[in-house]
Amino acid sequence: MPKTIPVIPAESVANLPLSWQQQLAQAITEPDQLLKILQIAPENFANNVPASEQFSIKVPRAFVSKMQIGNPRDPLLLQVMAQSQEILSVEGYGCDPVGDLDANKTPGLLHKYAGRVLLITTAACAVHCRYCFRRHFPYQHHQAGREQWVQAIEYIQNDSSISEVILSGGDPLVLSDERLDELISLLEAIPHLSRLRIHSRLPVVLPDRITGALVSRLQKSRFNICVVIHANHANEIGNEEICALSKLKRAGVHLLNQAVLLEGINNNIEDQINLSEALFAAGVLPYYLHLLDAVQGAAHFDVELQAGLSLISQMQCRLAGFLVPKLVREIAGEVSKTPANEL
Numbered sequence: 001m002p003k004t005i006p007v008i009p010a011e012s013v014a015n016l017p018l019s020w021q022q023q024l025a026q027a028i029t030e031p032d033q034l035l036k037i038l039q040i041a042p043e044n045f046a047n048n049v050p051a052s053e054q055f056s057i058k059v060p061r062a063f064v065s066k067m068q069i070g071n072p073r074d075p076l077l078l079q080v081m082a083q084s085q086e087i088l089s090v091e092g093y094g095c096d097p098v099g100d101l102d103a104n105k106t107p108g109l110l111h112k113y114a115g116r117v118l119l120i121t122t123a124a125c126a127v128h129c130r131y132c133f134r135r136h137f138p139y140q141h142h143q144a145g146r147e148q149w150v151q152a153i154e155y156i157q158n159d160s161s162i163s164e165v166i167l168s169g170g171d172p173l174v175l176s177d178e179r180l181d182e183l184i185s186l187l188e189a190i191p192h193l194s195r196l197r198i199h200s201r202l203p204v205v206l207p208d209r210i211t212g213a214l215v216s217r218l219q220k221s222r223f224n225i226c227v228v229i230h231a232n233h234a235n236e237i238g239n240e241e242i243c244a245l246s247k248l249k250r251a252g253v254h255l256l257n258q259a260v261l262l263e264g265i266n267n268n269i270e271d272q273i274n275l276s277e278a279l280f281a282a283g284v285l286p287y288y289l290h291l292l293d294a295v296q297g298a299a300h301f302d303v304e305l306q307a308g309l310s311l312i313s314q315m316q317c318r319l320a321g322f323l324v325p326k327l328v329r330e331i332a333g334e335v336s337k338t339p340a341n342e343l
């Protein structure tokens with residue numbers, strides 16, 4: 001019988017869902033393009049070019065699709081859109097506010113707190129959050145690329161007080177399933193480790209990243225695993241995200257959220273309550289609400305300590321106790337995050 005080569009019609013190729021890697025490669029990196037998609041007049045973000053030249057914008061379309069068309073104050077848009085205020089130099093705001101440069105033990109390995117180490121697996125993120133303290137961190141020189149894993153693994157092996165490794169970045173889920181599998185296997189071979197934590201914004205900004213291969217690798221791990229996602233507003237959690245999170249949940253992964261308290265984005269009681277409720281509905285518990293790190297370029301996002309404390313006490317009056325996050329600040333040289341009521 002003559003063999004026929006199956007021909008896939010062009011339109012069905014065009015309709016194939018994009019892989020997460022393709023979606024990442026097609027992330028929006030031009031402020032004008034973002035505003036155009038959202039039908040927002042450029043005058044709303046005048047003089048943003050110097051800011052986007054200093055720290056480029058980057059946002060996957062899956063995240064953009066949750067923004068409101070025509071709304072220049074959209075809480076998701078404001079997290080990722082470059083603004084002229086970013087280039088103002090504000091006193092008290094620096095480039096390494098949390099002392100990460102001092103805590104490097106081996107390249108990319110931070111050991112600041114008892115029992116746990118944080119491994120910067122990559123400098124890359126799927127999204128550029130304008131308020132991020134990492135906007136100035138020289139990650140290219142401080143990540144633990146594969147060549148540095150050997151040193152990091154050796155450090156962890158030699159300190160049996162370490163029971164938990166936190167994969168961070170950048171964003172560790174930007175790494176391929178193969179690289180993660182390799183790294184997790186290296187860690188699983190260290191007997192005194194019992195927990196693995198993954199800090200990632202990808203379940204929220206690019207939910208297709210939660211692939212079957214990733215889920216089954218986590219499921220079969222001997223580690224007790226925690227994925228700490230990062231959502232700041234209830235609108236970030238739509239059906240796609242709920243679906244991705246439920247896959248992790250069914251694989252036995254504990255899900256927590258850390259958010260940053262941000263002026264104009266989530267600094268009011270209704271937004272905070274909605275966020276906690278949306279998280280729990282998606283199987284996620286609120287963990288930390290961070291006071292902004294004093295990073296140069298992010299001063300316009302800052303919320304006063306008193307306003308933060310007042311939000312938390314209002315939440316305590318209206319929410320189940322486990323839906324109230326811990327309000328904290330990271331202070332260089334401290335042995336843990338510092339609770340806001342001790343500041």
Ligand SMILES: *Cc1c(COP(=O)(O)O)cnc(C)c1O
Nearest residue numbers: 110111112113116117118166337
């Ligand atoms: C925040 C952080 C941790 C984790 O702290 P937890 O309070 O356990 O969530 C660990 N290492 C470093 C360097 C950190 O910044």
Ligand code: SF4
Nearest residue numbers: 125128129132170201
């Ligand atoms: S490290 Fe987290 S908060 Fe910072 S830019 Fe990357 S995803 Fe955003």
